[in-house]
Amino acid sequence: MSQIILLAEDEPIVRNFITLSLERAGFVVLLACNAERALQIFQNETIDLLLTDIQMGGINGVELAERIMEEQL
Numbered sequence: 001m002s003q004i005i006l007l008a009e010d011e012p013i014v015r016n017f018i019t020l021s022l023e024r025a026g027f028v029v030l031l032a033c034n035a036e037r038a039l040q041i042f043q044n045e046t047i048d049l050l051l052t053d054i055q056m057g058g059i060n061g062v063e064l065a066e067r068i069m070e071e072q073l
Contacts, residue, residue, distance in 0.1 A: 006030045006049070007022070007051045008034070008061065010053060035056055039059075039068070
């Protein structure tokens with residue numbers, strides 16, 4: 001079974017490049033164009049890894065990771 005990565009990245013070119021690279025390596029990638037969408041995905045999916053941009057509009061990557069860690073406890 002493939003591991004599932006939640007990718008939160010607001011730049012489409014970067015998001016597409018990372019997605020293609022990870023999928024070629026055999027990972028399943030769930031895409032979020034911002035932290036708010038990443039939180040929605042996280043609430044409905046089981047993920048193995050969060051890969052996030054640090055600087056995004058709204059909630060930044062650090063805050064996103066903290067919220068996800070809080071929800072897992």
